[in-house]
Amino acid sequence: QVQLVESGGGLVQPGGSLRLSCAASGSIANQDTVGWYRQPPGKRRELVAVIPFRGNTNYRASVKDRFTISRNDDKNTVDLQMNSLKSEDTAVYYCYRIVRGLEYWGQGTQVTVSS
Secondary structure, eight states: OEEEEEEOOEEEOTTOOEEEEEEEEESOOTTOEEEEEEEOTTSOOEEEEEEOSSSOOEEOTTTTTTEEEEEETTTTEEEEEEOSOOGGGOEEEEEEEEETTEEEEOOOEEEEEOO
């Protein structure tokens, strides 16, 4: 069993920064694909950033150059540094992990960008 727990969400003004963190526990491996999705109000869940098992890190076009995803396999964490936040970044953010072909999701953390 794999558990993912997000932290770091909250309310921030436009132009501000937040750092989300996802802590994993259970039968995980350093070769797992890890990433972040988000679900804006009234919209479908969408990919934000992913570090694949093989290949390059990918970002949603609208967050590239503002967000940075990173992983620490010693601590089993995946972070999302979000800078220059905009109102359209408001969403529930979910971390996910693909472990031996199965997808696991965190419970989500709310990020609200508003003045």
